[in-house]
Amino acid sequence: MSPVALHTVFEMLAYAVGFRTFLWTRKKLAPSAFTHDDHVAWVGVGAIVGAALGAKLAFWLDDPLAAFRDFPDLAHLLEGKSIIGALLGGLAGVELAKKIAGVRQSTGDAFVLPLTVGMCIGRVGCFMAGLSDHTYGNPTTLPWAVDFGDGQPRHPTQLYEIAFLLAQYTLIHFRRTALVEPGDRFRAFMIGYLSFRLLVEFIKPLPYAYLHALSGLQLLCLAGLLHYYRDIPRVLRALFARRRNAWEPR
Template sequence: MHFPFYIFGIHPHLIFESLAYFIGFRIYLYTRNKEGIPLDKAIWVVVGATLGAAIGSKVLYWFEDPVKTIENWNNLMYLADGKTIVGGLLGGLIGVETAKKWIGWTRSTGDDFVFPLATGMMIGRIGCFLTGLDDHTYGVATTWITGVDFGDGVKRHPTQLYEIIFLLFLVIALFMVKRKQLGWEGLLFQLFMLSYLVFRFLIDFIKPTPHPYWLFNNIQIASLLGILYYIRLVSKKQSKKRSEIHA
């Protein structure tokens, strides 16, 4: 296989990123709780998520190499280049909460996004893998049997494929939680975010990106902050649920 792996002459990243957005949105419309937020308000939540994700993915990328970013503060090409999924998720969360306040919606909407997000991320990572070295989402060199040569003679961890496999198992686990109706409104999204952020914190130790923050990179710092936030949130929800049971 040659990388990038063009499909009918079209760059794989363009194809799979487009598919990720299209299929993810269709899944959202199909699986969202119809008895929850009305569609007209749900659309504004999606808009907030999209804008927040776009901004968050860019901003977190600028912290990958802070010295280089400062040197290129007036270089629009540099500032517009690159994005991160973790930044997109955390930025999307802020965008959703902002949109909910704007439309006056107080109930949780996160559960509706879990399966569309996970599906879109898996599809998008296929494009990342087929893009090869140009995408900068591969892992460090390895002698593992899973190693992939992206075209320069060096076998590297295919971290894009690791992520797809992780997300697939996570979706199955969360689907089981949903079917058994365990927990509270918003639990699925909280478990999704907590699990994914833990995965990204760990997997980024085998990525060749700069680690300028002691032993960590920008993704790991953002993931740690998100992990602490969701641990606190889940703990508060559990305490509240226990209090209601014993009341």
Template structure:
């Protein structure tokens, strides 16, 4: 099987896992804000995520001295956040609407990154050369950090911790799960960026270092200003 086919296959699996996560959460009796399933909300989310994915992915490619068009998971995440915040501001929506997306996001990235790993050199998500025994040769004779798998494992651990929190009816984690996954994702992605061969933008920092910090700071602000989570009652979340 070609790398492109495997990448597409795991992209599909990631979306299916995300959908399954949404269904699983709904079966737990949790009621998330209805605004996050409104058609204008979803349309804005898709548009913002798509624009961000291609904008940041392509910009990173060019900064790294390569031509072409590329997509970025983190770029899509950032674009979706900006799009939704602008939509909420223009529509006068004041409730926090991202809670239902915490587990789908973590699972989607965990599975999708496996596809990036299997895509090989063409995907340009591999790591820098390493002498460590678990370095991977993508076909050119150079052993590199399999950073895609590092990120996949990290996000899978978050997904597992989140599931445990849901089963234990942890109100703070369920209510603020989206910002928790953003903070976690931004922090771990910032670290992995030091193991990638991307062009730098400011000192040793790449475009994705700066984007990771932005995601992390946004999440930290939202968590710091989060309303106190109320105890879950009658197996539901208001």
């Protein structure tokens, strides 16, 4: 099986397993996220449409020279996508769908584990796809560097992302009682992931530089973090504050 076909298989597997995980999570880990089944449909449609549009827009922003190289060839224009754009677009789509449907409660906590599982599976496919996926890192001499087929040992940034996502979910899960506000687990997920991607993009090839330094994806990460700027201090305190012992003075 070719690397591209393997990537497609893992992408489909990510969607399937992520969806099954969502069905379990909404009942076991986030039962208050949805009060009616029709809310699930509204949020699902908003997430899918928003993620699809956001993923494409992010690709156009990150590498406009490649995206519009054969314009107006629509097939080429629709080839690329980005998980950062999908997350931010999905967030916008869900918020719009909730306003239309009159859903007032936060629904994000039900998506933390499904997103983590799905993204980890998807990144396995990205790693196996090698150079054709354009998710590898810059050349490095580190002992765990990987040659993706061009003779250059590179940062396996796909594996870095898997490790980060698993560590982040472990932290969020064990600190879930400290994340008291509905939606805080999802906010913690987004703040952590956007921060990780903002930093890891510095060790990846830069297809197009904005401000002579940042990629389009990094600009999207900054925009996402700006969206959560009021929540960041509270979420970080909940995640990392030392638990007070019962005998300590209050």
